Amino acid sequence: MSYASHLRCKECGRCYPLNPVHVCEFCFGPLEIDYDYQALGRHISRQRIERGPLTVWRYSDFLPCDRQQVVDIGAGFTPLLRAQNLGEALGLRQLYIKNDCANPTWSFKDRVVTVAATKALEFGFDTMACASTGNLANAVAAHAAKAGLRALVFIPADLEQGKIVGSAIYGPTLVAVKGSYDDANRLCSELVEKYSWAFVNINIRPYYAEGSKTLAYEVLEQLGWRAPDHCIVPMASGSLLTKVWRGIKEMAWLGLVDWAHTRMSGAQAKGCSPIVEAWERQSFNIRPVRPNTIAKSLAIGNPADGYYALKVLADSGGVAVAVSDDEVVEGIMLLAETEGIFTETAGGVVIAGLRRLAAEGRIRPDELVVAFITGSGLKTQEAVLDRLAPRLEIEPHLASFEEAIAEHGETVAAGRQSSRGEGHG
Ligand SMILES: Cc1ncc(COP(=O)(O)O)c(C=O)c1O
Ligand SMILES: [Zn+2]
Numbered sequence: 001m002s003y004a005s006h007l008r009c010k011e012c013g014r015c016y017p018l019n020p021v022h023v024c025e026f027c028f029g030p031l032e033i034d035y036d037y038q039a040l041g042r043h044i045s046r047q048r049i050e051r052g053p054l055t056v057w058r059y060s061d062f063l064p065c066d067r068q069q070v071v072d073i074g075a076g077f078t079p080l081l082r083a084q085n086l087g088e089a090l091g092l093r094q095l096y097i098k099n100d101c102a103n104p105t106w107s108f109k110d111r112v113v114t115v116a117a118t119k120a121l122e123f124g125f126d127t128m129a130c131a132s133t134g135n136l137a138n139a140v141a142a143h144a145a146k147a148g149l150r151a152l153v154f155i156p157a158d159l160e161q162g163k164i165v166g167s168a169i170y171g172p173t174l175v176a177v178k179g180s181y182d183d184a185n186r187l188c189s190e191l192v193e194k195y196s197w198a199f200v201n202i203n204i205r206p207y208y209a210e211g212s213k214t215l216a217y218e219v220l221e222q223l224g225w226r227a228p229d230h231c232i233v234p235m236a237s238g239s240l241l242t243k244v245w246r247g248i249k250e251m252a253w254l255g256l257v258d259w260a261h262t263r264m265s266g267a268q269a270k271g272c273s274p275i276v277e278a279w280e281r282q283s284f285n286i287r288p289v290r291p292n293t294i295a296k297s298l299a300i301g302n303p304a305d306g307y308y309a310l311k312v313l314a315d316s317g318g319v320a321v322a323v324s325d326d327e328v329v330e331g332i333m334l335l336a337e338t339e340g341i342f343t344e345t346a347g348g349v350v351i352a353g354l355r356r357l358a359a360e361g362r363i364r365p366d367e368l369v370v371a372f373i374t375g376s377g378l379k380t381q382e383a384v385l386d387r388l389a390p391r392l393e394i395e396p397h398l399a400s401f402e403e404a405i406a407e408h409g410e411t412v413a414a415g416r417q418s419s420r421g422e423g424h425g
Contacts, residue, residue: 003040004064007031007206010308018064020123020198022205030304031206033064041254046225049217049256056111056214062250063115063214064207071117071147075110075139076214078102080222080370085338086351090358094368096228098219099341100375105142105166107135107297107344107375108240112211113200117143119207120198126150127197131185133236133297134163135375140200141170152197154184159296162379180291182301201237205304212240216247219370220257227252227260229367230318232354234346234374235266235275236298238309244372245312265318265363266309267353269295269328269345275306279320284310294325294383295345297375319362327352329387332377342377350374 007016011029022031044061052058056076079099087095100108113136120128127150130140137153144151151172155163156179168174177184185201192202200208220227227248233241245264252259268276271293278286286306291299303309313320323331331351336342343351350371357363377384392408394400 002064002066003035003037003043003061004033005036006034008034020119020125020203022203033206033210035062037250037253044254044256046221046256049221056114056211059214059217062217062247063210065115065118066122069118069121071114071121071143073104073110073114073142073146075103075114075211077218080219081339081341083339083371086335089334089338090355091365092354092358092363092367092369093365096219096223096368096370097335097339097341098215098370098372100215100373101341101343101347101377105135105138106379107139108212108215108372109135109139109375110143111214112136112208113139113143115211116140116198116200116204116208117147117149119204120149120200121147123198123204125196125198127152127195128200129153129188129191129197130200131155131181131188131202133181133299134159134166134379135297136201137172137174138163138166138170138379141167141172141174144172145170149198154188156181156184156296156299160380160382162381163296166379180301181299182288185300209239209243212243213247213250215240215372216244217251220248220251223368225257227257227262228370229260230263230265230363230369231372232265232267232350232357232363232369233372234298234350235268235303235309235320236300236346237303238266238275238305238307240372240374241266241309242305242312245316262316263318263367264312264316265353265357266313266320267349268320268322269293269298269349270322270324271295272299272301273322274301275303275309276320276322278306278310279313286310293328294380295328295349296380297344297346298349319357321353321356323349323352323356327356329383331355332384333387335373336377341373343373344375344377344380345383346375347373347377348383
């Protein structure tokens with residue numbers, strides 16, 4: 001059985017039973033899961049966790065689900081890699097990459113959806129739905145297929161092909177909304193009143209959001225039960241950043257790691273940076289924006305958890321950073337060329353933000369830094385297509401190969417090094 005005890009309003013503190021609801025009836029504040037930490041503390045140990053499966057479900061004691069009937073396609077326990085080459089390029093001595101491209105639908109959203117789908121079944125829903133910037137739609141469609149649930153996913157009509165195919169393949173009803181993510185989300189907020197569906201990021205949101213904590217648990221365990229000094233996380237709604245922080249704090253409260261005063265920093269693309277913009281104004285008041293960036297997965301103009309993300313940045317001593325679309329592409333290429341990891345635009349935002357913060361001395365060279373790479377570049381190939389080195393086209397003969405090498409070899413080699421050479425800090 002789960003240690004989740006009730007839902008609690010993040011604003012007024014009122015408590016509610018564990019139902020599919022997400023806002024407080026009194027103050028309209030968002031609801032969050034609360035746990036019986038005393039009981040959990042008596043029960044939990046590093047050894048108990050280490051005996052668990054190599055998925056997010058090894059942390060099931062920290063999740064609001066009944067472990068018996070989880071919807072599991074293998075989300076989680078992704079690699080944490082020591083990024084020596086990128087660290088050298090950026091002047092960071094202890095840099096790690098948490099590579100969440102290695103999830104079943106190639107983004108961290110599988111973590112949240114495995115929890116949401118499990119709750120949808122527990123609550124007795126037969127339909128799962130979401131408004132999505134792409135990755136969530138992929139994860140919902142895949143988990144619904146596994147669970148035998150009907151799926152409806154609402155996406156902005158102008159998403160990348162990889163994100164569209166990456167949903168359609170699992171057979172959901174794919175609804176392309178002529179508008180932004182925020183338009184799709186507003187529509188879904190109306191639909192949730194009318195249809196009895198499990199909207200993973202609306203009525204199931206308190207449960208769904210808990211899945212992101214597993215990113216933190218894994219990092220701490222993979223570092224040998226130690227908290228990093230600094231995390232850098234991409235921000236769209238801001239939920240991921242708040243839950244990574246929450247996960248670190250929970251493990252410290254329970255004595256599974258020493259409290260390390262981890263700093264949490266968040267990155268957005270300049271073309272959609274309402275959280276960074278508020279941060280720079282030194283305000284907790286988010287002004288919604290109309291997104292215009294290649295980082296479409298982060299293109300949420302009115303971020304639901306923006307206020308709470310700002311609080312985490314402030315409380316943890318982190319910073320917020322916004323980068324241009326050109327920097328995003330350079331970030332994608334730099335990570336690929338130094339560490340052999342092909343990230344989508346959200347990861348480009350993180351690497352570009354990291355580069356900036358390191359160059360400005362806002363991340364210190366000796367900090368143990370974890371950069372969260374949350375989705376795969378195969379879904380956003382459009383972003384880099386015109387930046388790749390030309391290929392050598394040859395006849396299948398030795399002579400043709402050697403001729404092409406003589407003619408174009410240098411261009412090809414130069415092309416490959418272009419983004420690695422710039423701006424090492
Ligand atoms: C790849 C990727 N990274 C990060 C995020 C940010 O998530 P959040 O909305 O929790 O801030 C998203 C959101 O869709 C995403 O697709
Ligand atoms: Zn309330």
